Amino acid sequence: MAILRNQEIRLALLTILLFNAGCAVSRRAAPVEEKPLIIQPAAPSEAPKELKLPEKVKIGLRVGMSEIKISCEAKIIVRDIDNKTRQEWGAGHYRFAVANRRLFVGGIPRGKKLLLASAEQGHHLQIGPKPYRGEIILTMVGGKFNVVNQLSVDDYLKGVLPREVGPTWAKESLKAQAVASRTYLVSHLGQHGRDGFDLCSDVHCQVYGGVDKEHPATNTAVDETRGEVLFYKGKPIKSFFHSNCGGSTEEAEHVWQIEHLNYLPRKKCGFGTANPRYHWVKDISNSEILRLLKAKTRVTGTKLVSIQIKMKSGSGRAEKVMVKTDTGVFTLKGNNFRIALGPEAIRSTLWTNLKKLRGSYRFEGRGWGHGVGLCQWGAKGQAEHGRGYRDILEFYYPGTQILIW
Numbered sequence: 203m204a205i206l207r208n209q210e211i212r213l214a215l216l217t218i219l220l221f222n223a224g225c226a227v228s229r230r231a232a233p234v235e236e237k238p239l240i241i242q243p244a245a246p247s248e249a250p251k252e253l254k255l256p257e258k259v260k261i262g263l264r265v266g267m268s269e270i271k272i273s274c275e276a277k278i279i280v281r282d283i284d285n286k287t288r289q290e291w292g293a294g295h296y297r298f299a300v301a302n303r304r305l306f307v308g309g310i311p312r313g314k315k316l317l318l319a320s321a322e323q324g325h326h327l328q329i330g331p332k333p334y335r336g337e338i339i340l341t342m343v344g345g346k347f348n349v350v351n352q353l354s355v356d357d358y359l360k361g362v363l364p365r366e367v368g369p370t371w372a373k374e375s376l377k378a379q380a381v382a383s384r385t386y387l388v389s390h391l392g393q394h395g396r397d398g399f400d401l402c403s404d405v406h407c408q409v410y411g412g413v414d415k416e417h418p419a420t421n422t423a424v425d426e427t428r429g430e431v432l433f434y435k436g437k438p439i440k441s442f443f444h445s446n447c448g449g450s451t452e453e454a455e456h457v458w459q460i461e462h463l464n465y466l467p468r469k470k471c472g473f474g475t476a477n478p479r480y481h482w483v484k485d486i487s488n489s490e491i492l493r494l495l496k497a498k499t500r501v502t503g504t505k506l507v508s509i510q511i512k513m514k515s516g517s518g519r520a521e522k523v524m525v526k527t528d529t530g531v532f533t534l535k536g537n538n539f540r541i542a543l544g545p546e547a548i549r550s551t552l553w554t555n556l557k558k559l560r561g562s563y564r565f566e567g568r569g570w571g572h573g574v575g576l577c578q579w580g581a582k583g584q585a586e587h588g589r590g591y592r593d594i595l596e597f598y599y600p601g602t603q604i605l606i607w
């Protein structure tokens with residue numbers, strides 16, 4: 203990382219400066235012309251001008267709604283986007299409902315696309331009991347409406363970070379997560395373009411919960427890394443991250459149907475063992491396994507005969523799993539097998555033991571998550587050992603550069 207090299211040079215200069223200062227004290231040298239050596243904080247360079255980070259992002263909160271309650275303790279500014287009208291509604295609760303393909307409030311039609319904003323800073327719009335920063339957009343799609351939260355990138359990240367990491371974690375690990383989450387957002391903008399927003403608010407994209415779960419520590423991590431995005435060869439990276447790698451991260455192509463990415467290597471990571479859920483065990487009955495596989499994969503049959511690891515990846519993950527039933531043999535990607543059985547039940551594909559019991563299977567493994575990119579518990583461990591967030595990011599995404607966007 204170019205930034206790191208600069209940091210090393212600055213450290214060397216600082217060492218020379220301190221060494222000289224020490225000498226000066228001991229031999230009481232004659233005053234020399236003092237040239238202040240300014241140790242600049244390692245400022246990342248600017249991203250290319252043509253790459254423009256949007257001022258605001260659109261996060262999908264609900265899809266296909268026919269009714270919703272929105273409230274605010276301040277006045278609400280309501281814009282009808284199609285008819286370009288603007289109204290000010292008093293503070294209070296409002297029930298939006300669909301009739302004749304239009305949004306109604308209090309029996310009066312209000313349009314097909316509405317943008318709502320609080321008229322006063324510090325007062326947030328609330329959907330049910332949950333407050334949100336920024337604006338709320340209600341858009342009719344077919345006979346229902348979608349609810350979208352439009353807000354600045356960093357306000358969004360403040361609602362994401364507490365869902366990804368513990369606010370009491372070492373500061374540098376929170377900052378590493380802030381940069382990884384911001385980069386993830388940037389490289390997934392427009393993911394849900396067809397539904398009229400950028401990212402959804404659940405695990406499919408990044409879990410986002412509005413103001414409710416914000417914490418001063420994670421907010422500070424967002425503020426102190428303002429605009430910082432990870433780049434590789436001029437493009438924002440796919441900054442995948444997961445809870446705990448279980449001892450080694452994995453290259454993306456051994457987990458998903460995806461091309462090899464140089465900045466997502468397999469890395470030994472022994473920093474996440476403090477996680478109380480580092481080891482896990484799960485028993486699932488044969489009938490439940492078969493039911494889930496039939497629902498979510500191309501597996502068929504009425505009886506589960508066997509499950510075997512067909513191929514292991516370099517980090518020891520079940521890369522391919524062979525499922526035998528009374529109607530055939532099916533080879534599945536390990537990660538697809540895991541997702542079908544439930545990512546909470548089978549926490550990783552890093553299985554240390556797969557045991558056939560009477561009428562069920564016992565899965566034992568390490569870590570939690572897909573294992574690609576940044577390991578959050580590993581980042582925590584590294585930060586506790588005094589490593590800075592840029593070193594942590596360089597460890598999990600080597601060869602990348604942080605640019606200010």
Ligand SMILES: [Zn+2]
Nearest residue numbers: 401402406407
């Ligand atoms: Zn999504």
Ligand SMILES: [Zn+2]
Nearest residue numbers: 447471577580
């Ligand atoms: Zn790890």
